[in-house]
Amino acid sequence: MQHTYGQQFAEIYDDVFPPDPGLVEVLASSAPATALELGVGTGRVAIPLAQRGITVTGVDLSAEMLDRCRDGADDAGVDLDLVQGSMTDLRLGRRFDLVFCVCASISMLLTREHQRETLATARDHLADGGRLVVETHNPDAVLGLHGGRRRETWFVPHPGAGRGLQTYATLDEPTGLWQVSHLWHDGGRTTIGNEVSLLTPVEVLTGLGAELGLAVRSVTGDRDGGPVTPESPTYTVEFEVAS
Numbered sequence: 001m002q003h004t005y006g007q008q009f010a011e012i013y014d015d016v017f018p019p020d021p022g023l024v025e026v027l028a029s030s031a032p033a034t035a036l037e038l039g040v041g042t043g044r045v046a047i048p049l050a051q052r053g054i055t056v057t058g059v060d061l062s063a064e065m066l067d068r069c070r071d072g073a074d075d076a077g078v079d080l081d082l083v084q085g086s087m088t089d090l091r092l093g094r095r096f097d098l099v100f101c102v103c104a105s106i107s108m109l110l111t112r113e114h115q116r117e118t119l120a121t122a123r124d125h126l127a128d129g130g131r132l133v134v135e136t137h138n139p140d141a142v143l144g145l146h147g148g149r150r151r152e153t154w155f156v157p158h159p160g161a162g163r164g165l166q167t168y169a170t171l172d173e174p175t176g177l178w179q180v181s182h183l184w185h186d187g188g189r190t191t192i193g194n195e196v197s198l199l200t201p202v203e204v205l206t207g208l209g210a211e212l213g214l215a216v217r218s219v220t221g222d223r224d225g226g227p228v229t230p231e232s233p234t235y236t237v238e239f240e241v242a243s
Contacts, residue, residue, distance in 0.1 A: 008193040010064035012184045013042045015158065016165055016193070017103060022223030024048045026236070027133060032097035036125055038087035038118060039105030043069035043080065050078035054098075057081040059090055088117040095127040102135040104234065106205075107197040110177070115200065116208045123212050123241060132214065132239040138221070139199040140230040142178055146171045162187045176200075202228060205237055215242040 009016070024045060027035070032054055037046050040058025042065060050056045050073065058080055060066050066082050073080045083092070087101065088109070099122045109115045122132045146152045150171060157164040166183040176199040184191045206216050217240050218225070221232030228235045 007062070007064055009195075010042065010062065010068050012182075012186075012191050012193060013065070013068070014044060015163075015186070016182060016184060017044060019044055019048070021048070023102060023135070026223060027098060027100055028052055028054070030098065030131055032131070034096045034127075035098040035100065036092075036096040036122075038090070038099065038101040038122060039103070039108075040069055040080075040082065041065050041103065041105075043072045045100075045102060046080055047072055047076050047078060050080055051076060055081075057083065057092070057094075057096070059083045059085055059087055061086055087121055088114050090121045090125070092125060094125065095130070096125055097127050097130050098133070099125050099130065100133040100135075102133070102236075104136045104197060106134055107136045107200050108195065110196060110198045112198075112204070112208065115198070115205075116211065119208055119214065120212050122239075123214055126241055128241075130240070131217070133236060134205060134239070135234050135236040136200050136205070137178070137197060138228060138230075138232045138235045139176070139201050141233050142171065142199060143173075144230055145169070160187070202235055202237070209237070209239050213242045214239040 028049060034055045035049055037058045040046050040060045046056045046058045058069060063084060066084055070082060106115055106118055109118060126132055153168045155164055155166045163186050168181045170179045178197045178199055180195050182193045202219055217238040219228060220236050221228035
């Protein structure tokens with residue numbers, strides 16, 4: 001994972017990635033008592049889950065992200081157990097009803113081995129009968145955005161005067177590396193954040209899970225449980241420990 005990610009994105013993360021109530025519903029659907037988020041960021045998912053009475057532990061490598069998360073939890077009046085550390089080799093000595101890694105955090109790991117290590121971390125923290133939920137970029141949608149071009153740019157306006165997200169992206173298809181620079185414009189002020197992802201096809205993620213004894217419960221392309229299509233921006237895999 002990029003070690004400067006939090007330094008660049010902590011201030012603008014909640015603007016670039018607004019709340020996702022549909023994802024919260026998906027995660028809460030099995031009524032877990034305890035949950036572990038790998039890559040908790042600013043708490044955009046962990047905090048709403050905690051507001052539902054779920055005991056949530058969040059792990060992130062970035063001190064800046066954890067500071068924002070802690071402030072957000074305080075504002076929301078909830079308690080989160082926040083741990084600074086790497087999701088590739090975490091050892092908490094506890095198990096959880098739900099473990100999740102969303103918003104493409106697993107694709108911020110730029111080798112398959114590190115992705116595999118993260119899935120192993122998740123498996124080792126799953127309680128009996130627990131769910132592991134992983135959400136990441138849909139490579140077909142990224143390819144569609146680029147339309148055969150190595151470099152592409154787009155702008156997404158946001159509510160408010162002078163607010164919006166300008167993105168410059170470079171895709172190296174042979175390696176699957178997708179480098180993105182975000183320029184967040186807000187009333188005349190511009191903040192830049194850079195990230196690199198290793199695009200992870202469904203069959204790669206589920207294959208890594210199978211190597212670790214994780215069975216697939218579902219693969220979906222939207223919050224309503226629909227199939228993955230070339231237009232699905234992300235996909236979500238739900239795993240369980242194979243019997």
